[in-house]
Amino acid sequence: MAFIHDVLEQPSYGWKDENGNLSKPTPSQIFKEFFSRLNIFKTKKNWLSFMSWMMVVTLSVFLMFFIFKYFSIKGLIIAFLYSMVVMGTHGTIWYHRYCTHGAYKFKNNFWRFFTQNLTLKIIPEEIYAISHHVHHALSDQPGDPYNAQGGFLYCFLADANHQPINRNMNEKEYQRCVTLMKHTGVSVNTYAQYQKWGSVANPFHAVVGVIANWAFWFTIFYLIGGVALGCAIFGAAGFWAVGVRTFNYEGHGKGEDKRRDGVDHNRKDMSVNQLWPGFVAGEWHNNHHLFPKSARSGFKPHQVDTAFYYIKFMSMIGAVSQYKDSKAQFIKEYVTPFIKVEAAPVYCPETGKRILATE
Template sequence: MTFLKNVLEPPVYGWRDPAGNFTKPSNFQISSEFFSRLNVFKNKKNWLSFVSWLLVLCLAPFLFLFIFKYFSITGLIIAFVYGMIVMGTHGTIWHHRYCTHRAYKFKNKFWRFITQNLTLKIIPEEIYAISHHVHHALSDQPGDPYNAQGGFLYCFLADVNHQPIARNMSVKDYNRCVTMMDHTGVQPNTYEQYQKWGSVANPGRAILSIILNWGFWFTVFFLIGGPSLVCAIFGAAGIWAVGVRTFNYEGHGKGKDMRREGIDYNRDDMSINQIWPGFVAGEWHNNHHLFPNSARSGFKPYQIDTAWYYIKFLSLIGAVSSYRDSKKQFYLEYCPVPVANKKQFAAAEKVPFIAEQV
């Protein structure tokens, strides 16, 4: 826990007051920190955050071209499916369940590479994975990088203000960061390179991988549907890249207790299950906080889990060698009704909230 409390670079306004309580910064403080940490001329260690938002800006022209030049209903449908479902599901599959929680294992590097590059590469693995471990350890507490009690802007700009790793770690702590990323395929900096760049990822390799990824998908979509398809999909990816930054604020009740009995069984934090993120990305967030290492988080019959379907499919064809599935444990601990058929399965949904009795 000591390591996780110190693994992220603290913002100038800090995580907590001297008494250890969470202090909510003003929107001005948050904005000032954001622009300061994007300034690569001031400090080249800001490169990873800068690249992350530069990618969003690079996608904006595609969106404008689609809206004002190539717009069509067919293109809009394609953009919706790609931006909401494909990008959302891939984020859950790759960044969330694999990079962070190691909920499943690939048979070999080939399938890991394919899964990593299924969509446009926008979010650096390092920014997501390491900080997400902290989020689970300190969920809704001081030090949580996207603590919803800090407000919308606190969460929306967290990838720059709160999620980059600390820049003055010891060799031991830096090696622990490397270990947290060693399964992702990201080739780490040496400790000396880390001292120069302030990151696990190397800027040269990271930027090259993005260029190759974007170049490949640009070519594929152009050959399939020309510039109109390219603009529709790249523009949709840009919308997703902005929208995903709002998720944890919404997914933790906007800083309020919005948990519902019989739906949100985890009572250790303010995470909630939401229909929209669940259906389009397999992100049943309260379920996930209940069993964070599970490759499936859609446990109940209505909880569609597109990310799980992909992982299960890869398992069936031998591309995934193992996975964790906590569905049986969920029903055993929180809905203890024998499930022999669909009727009994549906009956399990009507069991009242019993978390305190288990």
């Protein structure tokens, strides 16, 4: 556990207060940390967080062009579907179920590259994957990089404030980080390069990868629908990039216990299943926390799982060589016992009549 506790760069306000509880910084402390972490003039080791937010700023320019110059109802519908469904589903497929949890395996590197670049590249894999391992190990505890109990800003700005890796690891610890990332195909730094840049990802390859990805997709959208379509979709991607930073705050009950009997079966943390993220991105968060390595998290009939449908399709055509599906285990261990308990007959102590527990 020592590695999990230390793998991320601790913010200036710390993970814990003097009593060992979650340190809850003020908004001014959070913003001060945020701008400090983006300051590449202070240290070049801030490059990854800076690049991540510069992509958001750049995409917002496309959004402004769409709103004020190329706006149309058709473009708005396309932008909505792209940001909510396409980007959301891809985030679950790539960053969540593959990069972090390795819930499935590709047949070869071509299909991995194909899936990685299915949409605009916005989130650096390193920022997401390594910190997400910590999130699962320390969920809703001090050290969880996006602990909802810290408040909205604590989660919203976590990618800069809490998710970058520790910049002072020894070589053995750094190699453990590399091991967490090597299956993603990200070009990694040597230990000497890590000491210079403070990241696993190599900055040159990362920047070139984003430029190539954006150039390819803008060309495709331009050929289909001109500049208007390009601006609509690029702007939509920027909208998603901002919105996704709010997810964990909502997905863990905004710091409160909002779990429901028969809906949220995982009781080890405050994660909840939400209809909207589930329907548009296959993100049934409480289910996922029960079985994080499952390629499917939509276990119940109404729980649409677009991410799993893609993985399943890729398996059918041979692009995915194997995947794990925990649906049967979920039904056996959580749904069936709950139904039996709910339906179990009991006796009313006053009348002596047999009634259902649900009554």
